[in-house]
Amino acid sequence: MDNKELQKLTEDISETYFKKPFRHQALFNDRLKTTGGRYLLTSHNIELNRKYLIEHGREELIGIIKHELCHYHLHLEGKGYKHRDRDFRMLLQQVNAPRFCTPLKKKAENKKTYMYICTTCGQQYIKKRAMNPDRYRCGKCRGKIKRIFS
Template sequence: MDNEQLQKLVEKISLEAFGKPFQHKAVFNPRLRTTGGRYLLQSHNIEMNKKYLDELGMEELVGIIKHELCHYHLHLEGKGYQHRDRDFRQLLQKVGAPRFCSPLPANVVKRQQRKILTYICKSCHLVFSRKRRIDTKRYVCGRCRGKLELKAIDHSGV
């Protein structure tokens, strides 16, 4: 699917689900990493993440398009278009759009392979688990102010 086909799909979904035309641009943005799509307040354009189409299929893409169109139509009408607004949540439910997109399978694997660092206080033997490395020369135990020592690196992620 290219940008032209995406534009036609967004216009079609807008008319069918919302009964209103989509009069701006819809494009794939290859720089999007952590989100399925975004609605731009200034230009009223919609940007989509092509990875969601490639990895999760057309059904997920259509859900993301409906979600972004909810932002679009509510913003243009001057109603609450943010995730926390009642208008937004009601419109999502009405058109059957997801509130959040599914995580990409590649990101789930990365999250599961995250390493966990275990530090132990040399004085009181309190155990600290951290995702990020600690400078043991600079930081000390919060309980007894003793020195910390890196004991183990767990790669299981949980």
């Protein structure tokens, strides 16, 4: 789906659920990381996270569009458009829009670990942060610690 298709979808959803036209731009913003979408108060545009379409599908994206359109229409009407406002929560229920979107799966990060071993007793230590082995001793036998590479 590109920005033209997204614009058409947003206009259709606005007409179908809100019975009002959407006169501004809806577009994908690939810089969004943690949010499904956002309504920009100054330009009245709606930005959406493409990752939600890829990971959760079209239905989730439609829910996010409805949520952002609630902000849009209430703001233009001068009513309470913030999440805590009664007008906003009531409109969410009327159009069956989600209050929050489904979280994205976090990508698996490779956590680097450092391995150290006692030269006397062989006790192994696995650390998340690097340390200077000359400044520390084994907690078991007080022997010297040496870094090993795994």
